[in-house]
Amino acid sequence: MSIQVPEVHLIAGTRPEAIKLAPVARAMRSAGRLAPVLVASGQHPSMVHQALAAFDQVPEVTLSVDRETGSQSELLTELIRHLDALFAERQPAAVVVQGDTTTTLAGAMAAFWRRIPVVHLEAGLRSGDLASPFPEEGNRRLVGQLAALHLAPTSLAAANLLGEHVPASSIIITGNTVVDAALEVAGRAEPFDDAAIAASVDDAASGHRLVLVTAHRRESWGDPLENILAAVRQLVARHPDIRVVLPSHPNPAVRAQVDAGLRGVPRTTVTGPLPYAQLTRVLSRSCLTLTDSGGVQEEAPSFGVPALVLREVTERVESLSAGCAKLVGTDTARIVAEATALLDDEAARLAMASAGNPYGDGLAATRTEQAVASLLGLAPPAEPMPVLDSVHGPEMSLTACGSVA
Ligand code: UDP
Numbered sequence: 001m002s003i004q005v006p007e008v009h010l011i012a013g014t015r016p017e018a019i020k021l022a023p024v025a026r027a028m029r030s031a032g033r034l035a036p037v038l039v040a041s042g043q044h045p046s047m048v049h050q051a052l053a054a055f056d057q058v059p060e061v062t063l064s065v066d067r068e069t070g071s072q073s074e075l076l077t078e079l080i081r082h083l084d085a086l087f088a089e090r091q092p093a094a095v096v097v098q099g100d101t102t103t104t105l106a107g108a109m110a111a112f113w114r115r116i117p118v119v120h121l122e123a124g125l126r127s128g129d130l131a132s133p134f135p136e137e138g139n140r141r142l143v144g145q146l147a148a149l150h151l152a153p154t155s156l157a158a159a160n161l162l163g164e165h166v167p168a169s170s171i172i173i174t175g176n177t178v179v180d181a182a183l184e185v186a187g188r189a190e191p192f193d194d195a196a197i198a199a200s201v202d203d204a205a206s207g208h209r210l211v212l213v214t215a216h217r218r219e220s221w222g223d224p225l226e227n228i229l230a231a232v233r234q235l236v237a238r239h240p241d242i243r244v245v246l247p248s249h250p251n252p253a254v255r256a257q258v259d260a261g262l263r264g265v266p267r268t269t270v271t272g273p274l275p276y277a278q279l280t281r282v283l284s285r286s287c288l289t290l291t292d293s294g295g296v297q298e299e300a301p302s303f304g305v306p307a308l309v310l311r312e313v314t315e316r317v318e319s320l321s322a323g324c325a326k327l328v329g330t331d332t333a334r335i336v337a338e339a340t341a342l343l344d345d346e347a348a349r350l351a352m353a354s355a356g357n358p359y360g361d362g363l364a365a366t367r368t369e370q371a372v373a374s375l376l377g378l379a380p381p382a383e384p385m386p387v388l389d390s391v392h393g394p395e396m397s398l399t400a401c402g403s404v405a
Contacts, residue, residue: 005032005033005034005035006034006035006092006093006094006376006378007034007035007037007090007091007092007093008028008034008035008036008037008092008093008094008095008096008119008372009037009039009086009087009090009092009094009095009096009107009111010024010025010036010037010038010039010096010098011039011041011083011095011096011097011098011103011104011107012038012039012040012041012048012051012052012059012098012103013040013041013042013043013044013048013079013101013102013103013104013106014043014044014047014048014101014103015044015047015048015050015051015273015276016051016098016099016178016293016294016295017048017098017099017101017103017104018038018040018047018048018051018052019051019054019178019181019276019295020098020099020121020122020176020177020178020181020295021038021096021098021121021177022038022051022052022054022055022057022181023055023177023180023181023184023364023365024036024096024121024177024365024368024369025038025057026055026057026365027365027366027368027369028369028372031369031370031373033373033378033379034093034369034372034373034376034378037060037061037090037092038052038057038058038059038060038061039059039060039061039062039063039083039086040059040061040062040063041063041065041079041082041083041103041106041107042062042063042064042065042078042079042082043065043075043079043101043102043103045059045062045063045064047273049062050273050275050276051276053275054185054190054275054276054277055181055184055185055276061086063079063082063083063086064082065078065079065082066078072102072135075102075106076102076105076106079102079103079106079107079110080106080109080110083106083107083110083111084110084113084114087110087111087114087116088114091116092111092116093116093117093376094116094117094118094119094148094149094372094375094376095107095108095110095111095116095117095118095119096119096120096121096368096372097111097118097119097120097121097143098120098121098122099121099122099125099136099140100122100125100133100136100137100139100140100143101136101139102135102139104120104139104140104143105139105142105143108120108142108143108146108147109146112146117148117149117375117376118143118146118147118148118149119147119148119149119151119371119372119375120143120144120147120149120150120151121151121177121368122151122153122157122176122177123140123143123144123147123150123151123152123157123161123171124144124150124152124153124154124156124157124158124159124160124161124171125140125153125157125160125315125316126140126141126157126160126315127313127314127315129313132219132312132313133217133219133313133315134219137315141164144161144164144166147170148170148375149170149172149371149372149375150166150170150171150172151172151174151364151367151368151371152171152172152173152174153173153174153175153176153298153359153360153364154173154175154176154318154358154359155173155387156317156318157173158171158173172367172371172381172382172384173384173385174360174364174367174368174371174382174384174385175359175360175361175362175363175364175367175385176298176359176360176364177360177364177365177368178295178298178299178359178360179298179299179302179357179359179360179361179362179364180360180362180363180364180365181276181299182280182283182299182302182303183302183362185276185277185280186277186280186281186284186302186303188277188281189281190275190277190278190281192278192281193275193278194269194271196269196271197245197269197271197274197278197282200243200244200245200267200269200282201281201282201285203243207241208241208242208243209239209241209242209243209287209288209343210242210243210244210245210282210285210286210287211235211242211243211244211245211286211287211288211289211290211339212244212245212246212282212283212286212288212289212290212291212296212305213228213232213244213245213246213289213290213291214246214247214289214290214291214292214293214296215228215246215249215291215292215310216249216292216293217292217293217311219292219311220292220310220311220330221249221251221253221254221257224310224330225254225257225258225261226257226261227330227331227332227335228290228310228330228332228335229257229258229261229262230261230332231290231332231335231336231339232244232246232261232262232265232268232290233261233262233265234332234336235335235336235339235340235343236265236266236267236268238336238340239340239343242267242343243267243268243269244267244268244269245269245271245282245286246258246262246268246269246270246271247270247271247272247273247274247279248270248271248272248273249273250272250273255272258270280299283296283299283300283303283305284303284305286303286305287305287343287349288305288306288308288339288342288343288349289305289306289307289308290307290308290310290335290339291307291308291309291310292309292310292311294314294315294316297309297314297316297319297325298316298319298357298359298360300324300325301319301322301324301325301355301356301357301358301359302357302362304353304354305353306324306325306326306342306349306352306353307319307324307325307326308325308326308328308335308338308339308342309325309326309327309328310328310329310330310335311327311329311330312327312329312330313327314327316359318358318359319358319359321358322355322356322357322358323351323352323355324352324353324355324356324357324358325352326338326352360385361385361386363385364385367382367383367384367385368382370382
């Protein structure tokens, strides 16, 4: 008689969700006691497919949602309709949602209504302000009310959940699976599709310094992005040895603004979204990143790359207190001053670079697999991640700028 392995659906709507779920799918497959089904919800299916390709994975199910108005409520209702039909047909034993997107909320609600236990990966992040980031802060708080199992990346995230009266028995500190993801693909030395980026990375090996800039958040579009582009122009002018790589958001209006702002600026390469393995390779070779991305903020310390965070608030405060990131906002003069302080003072840069990664030790996916198996009565409880003072990627050696392998 064959033993039925329970199906667990992992729902990914956007690129960061796919990146953070991929290590979990892999851990489930290799442990063999759960059958992971990666579902592209239909929110940004091409980004999900591109992100999973970096891990040699493809979604088993790709849903296609109809969008006419582009509103949040239209997206949410469409996602719920399709996910509900999927859950009705396949009857998963548990549904894993990640983070705080519209897909996260839709997946949690659709599963909850069908009495399927909801597992929230990257649970407990809070800015404390419902208006920022919007709508993510609301989404993650709502999912926090519905989840049966809360996988907190850090002890601070767990404390946030306890503060909202989430039972301690349903919370486990796993670390963030983005660290597992970044370490998995970084070792691959993926070739670059864009010759200009390959040249920038090669230059970094010959003494030039690479700076990765990303500005993907909706809240950065418009004037803040204009300020960030002005800062890039000034930094390139001030520091003749730096090379800037800026993968732009694919939105045509954003791309046009980036192209217009950086046209003709020397030693600066603008591209569309980079495949994850290539992005990670650029990041690992950079001496500094200027970013508004939560994911990049979590990945950078694994490669000893200081992050200047281009936002007014961040819910990822652990990297600020650990010293590997600094919140600098989007004022041009402030960005230039903070970046210059690190580019001109290698000791200051190395102090940030060697702060370690508070987001994980690369074992978050294994803990997640065990926690879900335990929820379903298939394994003893998972051991939480030990308290991290300083965790470095296994192959990281910090010597000088741009020399991290
Ligand atoms: N990323 C990528 N290619 C890019 C830019 C970012 O693969 O061109 C990855 C990045 O390493 C991180 C994630 O996408 O893991 C971040 O996505 P985004 O900035 O869209 O979202 P956030 O992290 O702010 O949720």
